[in-house]
Amino acid sequence: MAKYILKRIALAIVTIWAVITITFVLMHSVPGNPFATENRKIPENIMENLMKKYGLDKPKSEQYIMYLKNIARFDFGESMKQDSETVNQIIARGFPVSARLGVQAIIIALIFGPALGAIAALYQNKAPDYISMIISIIGVSVPSFVLGSFFVQFIASKVDWIPISGWGEFRHTILPSIALALMPLAQFARLMRSSMLEVLGQDYIKTAKSKGISRFAVIMKHAIRNAILPVVSILGTTISNLVAGSFVIEKIFGIPGLGQFFTTSVFNRDYTLIMGVTVFYAMVLIAMMLLVDVAYTLIDPRIRLTKEGH
């Protein structure tokens, strides 16, 4: 067990290093220099100072080592376009907003997705099954930006107490969280349905029933606890996919999150900010995946059993 966790941590570190290196190589293979993109001409001496300020006058290998060292201290440098703000400050401002949106969406998906899937499996080929499968097919097919703009058009502009855009109060977060949650919710529901159907056919369910346990207890204690494992196993990837959704959702609802900064930095070619946000997001996501994987081995009763056997 400890060996497995150590191995996963090593893999995570290698992955983060790979992301940093890829980001560095890509950003430095951009033709031209980052300050010349605007139409105005920058005087020679100012350009030199700028290059010096961002360390761009040093050889690439030195820059790379500097970059690695800085990231090891969680210092992502200064933004090239946002005046006198460091990337760290921008992340500190934007990430809590994005994280709150993401966490709310994941909670919604985790409450309703598996429940929908379980109900579908329990009423297989009956009305509840069809209804929940229709919901999940819509959820998988309709991109979150479509859903988000529909919400703005049909709900936010009609219902008074739900604002169209902005951030600050809970009511601002309702629609974006739901729009963001529907895709993972649908995936969870589909996965839960098939794994629940498989579990319900197992012998231990029959055993539990024949012992005279109530139907509710059989479902809650024996079926759902086992059927939910595949859902947990894709949780890491789902969280990672949520980031892409949050970029567009934040744009639609005008939420001042990290995705908003990322989108504008992409548009402005603010290279230090792009690099910083990419590496930061990659670190967060890889850490999440690591946590989920470790948690999975802890909650899977079969893995626990083999551990006790040794």
Add this chain to the structure above:
Amino acid sequence: MDHTAYTKDMFEKVKRDEYHADRITRPTISYWADVWRRLKMNKLAMTGLVILIIIFIMSILGPYISKFDYREQDWDKINLRPNKEYWFGTDELGRDLFSRAWLGTRYSLLIGVAAALIDFGIGILYGGIAGMASPRLDAIMMRIAEVVYSIPYMLVVVLISVVFSDAGSGTSMFVLILAMTITGWVPMANLVRGQVLALKEYEYSLASESLGASKGWILRKHIIPNSFGPILVNVTLTVPRAIFAEATLGFMGLGLQVPKPSLGTLANDGLAVMPIGIFYQILIPSILISFIMFSFNVLGDGLRDALDPRLRQ
């Protein structure tokens, strides 16, 4: 009673008819015909297939049906609602949205299918080699794939598009496809490797090997054809992922180079005019994207069920 009426010589042994015993009374159904037969019974998957065929045909013919070019701007006719002349209305530059929508569908489909096919090519090569190689090389190759797969997909897609495109004017089709395939091949490689590891233990692989066939031959002639089913399902489900990624990029302003439309950039343009009360411009590309995603998803699910009868509930 006269028992003598039936003598032994009156009976004759019926000859065993070898021909009739061995005759196959029903027509033989090939594996794929059987899959098709099962797929046809799946109403949802067939709906998806029909929608896909219609969208596919329209993506080829659509831009020619409309009498307006997709680039043609008419400043007197901006933001028109759908009407008799402009079936899907016009955008804020007065361009015909009917031809733009179908052209956008064409580019989105092209990107999706091309990305899926490239993933398929790389996946088969990488997974095939890893599966056939020595366990040591296999372990190394799989570690590398694991690292590549842990890199968040969308971040790489965005990063590549940023680096290889000019500010403001969008991304070329080649770069978009590159961005989507650079980490997208890993699931396919994993799938192929799993298939190879399982199938190379089968008797027909052993027989081929004992007849002196090379590893490449066994891979090409026995393993890949026999794992074609799951691979096909995977390709079908990769297309919507790539289309979704392209749409998201387009929505972030990293879509295809202007004036070429894609469904993502059309939706992005539509979002820009939503605050002034124009909703149909985002509605049309949204519906098209949703229908494409829906069709590929249900078709992929249907194929998976049809290929593996055990999974059918």
